[in-house]
Amino acid sequence: MNKPLDNLNLLVRPMLEADLPSVLKIEKAIYAYPWTHGNFFDCLASGYRCYVLICDGKLIAYAVQMTILDEMHLLNLTVAAVFQKKGVGRYLLESLVSDAISFQAVKMILEVRRFNYAAIFLYESLNFEQIGLRKNYYPTRDGREDAIVMEMSL
Numbered sequence: 001m002n003k004p005l006d007n008l009n010l011l012v013r014p015m016l017e018a019d020l021p022s023v024l025k026i027e028k029a030i031y032a033y034p035w036t037h038g039n040f041f042d043c044l045a046s047g048y049r050c051y052v053l054i055c056d057g058k059l060i061a062y063a064v065q066m067t068i069l070d071e072m073h074l075l076n077l078t079v080a081a082v083f084q085k086k087g088v089g090r091y092l093l094e095s096l097v098s099d100a101i102s103f104q105a106v107k108m109i110l111e112v113r114r115f116n117y118a119a120i121f122l123y124e125s126l127n128f129e130q131i132g133l134r135k136n137y138y139p140t141r142d143g144r145e146d147a148i149v150m151e152m153s154l
């Protein structure tokens, strides 16, 4: 791979409460139905595995994982718009997979909007496979959208 990522100085570290303003700025810019401060705060307070990706001191991506017994559930994976399509999402997801393996999880599970092809292609490229469909799971401006449930064995 010879993507612009090669020129980026990236660091993945645990998310802190102090990161939430930067996280929320990205979250609100990206999603029509963004998570709230309370959602992220609760994830941190509950001990979910929350990470941020720092590029030259700037927070450009983040992720939230939740453990259920020996499963790792990916709840949020987001890259700031101007840093998308540079390999950042793949880099962060690969570090989440490593995190799940170090936790000795046996699988990773996630839900993704049925028409979110960028995310679906990313997950498929890391060998996530569709294991289910939740009808009308997500709100949209003009109705509801299905969720594809994907899983990867570790």
Ligand SMILES: CC(C)(COP(=O)(O)OP(=O)(O)OC[C@H]1O[C@@H](n2cnc3c(N)ncnc32)[C@H](O)[C@@H]1OP(=O)(O)O)[C@@H](O)C(=O)NCCC(=O)NCCS
Residues within 6 Å of the ligand: 030, 076, 077, 078, 079, 080, 083, 084, 085, 086, 087, 088, 089, 090, 091, 111, 112, 113, 116, 117, 118, 119, 121, 122, 123, 125
């Ligand atoms: C989905 C997302 C995390 C991908 O991150 P990214 O940094 O843009 O993706 P990368 O540059 O690492 O690309 C990795 C792979 O994803 C796929 N991909 C990424 N963007 C794509 C696009 N616009 N169209 C098609 N495939 C795309 C490709 O398979 C790509 O591999 P390739 O470049 O070798 O073809 C990012 O687009 C994002 O934050 N989107 C908004 C939030 C979101 O939808 N999160 C997922 C919720 S389940």
